[in-house]
Structures are given as C-alpha cells and as structure tokens.
Amino acid sequence: MTQHAELTAKRWSEFDRGQQLLQIAAEMHRATRWVRLGDADRARAGYERVLRLVDLTVEVQHSASLRRELLRWRDLAAELYVAESPSADAHRSALRVLLQLHPATAAQIDALGA
Numbered sequence: 001m002t003q004h005a006e007l008t009a010k011r012w013s014e015f016d017r018g019q020q021l022l023q024i025a026a027e028m029h030r031a032t033r034w035v036r037l038g039d040a041d042r043a044r045a046g047y048e049r050v051l052r053l054v055d056l057t058v059e060v061q062h063s064a065s066l067r068r069e070l071l072r073w074r075d076l077a078a079e080l081y082v083a084e085s086p087s088a089d090a091h092r093s094a095l096r097v098l099l100q101l102h103p104a105t106a107a108q109i110d111a112l113g114a
Helices: 017-037 040-059 064-083 088-097
Strands: none
Touching: 017 040, 017 088, 040 088, 064 088
C-alpha cells in the first residue's frame, strides 16, 4: 500500500491548486535520490505516490485546462515509472515541467534543482 492510499478526494480537495502541485513535486523530489543512486525499486515506489497524487488532483480540480496538462504530465511520470532504470535527466525534466504549471511551484524550480 502506498503512503497516500488512504488519502481521500475530499481531503485532497481542501488543499489549493498550488499546495496540491507542491506536494506532487515534493514526492518527485524525494524520488530524485533513488533515481540518482540507480535504485529503480525505490524510485518506482516514489512514482507510485506521484501518480496517486496526480490522479487525486485530476479528480478534484475544476479547471479543465489544468486537468488536461496534468494528464499529459502524468504520461511522463508513468513512463518513468515503467522504465527499467529511470533516467536522471528525464526525471529532472519531468519535475521541472510539473513545477512550471503554477506560480507557487515555479518559485521552487531553483531550490529543487529542477
């Protein structure tokens, strides 16, 4: 069971859009270490958490344009999830794209090294 398995859409919807994206980015950032170390199993567990949070965000967001962009971004995260050995460059690029989706997250690009 993943860390966010019991998180409900109702609870997730209490966070604003920026907070939701920041929490997704935080999970991506945590997975960065495992990608760099070549630990595909731990990286994959991180991607599972990322995908769960993206799914919740898509479920609760009212903005059709954000849902569309998140679903496109989800495809990137899913590719990393199924990769035998996720590329550190692809991971960093995916994190950067995610952070660019909202002003609150874009402010974190330099801090997270994305």
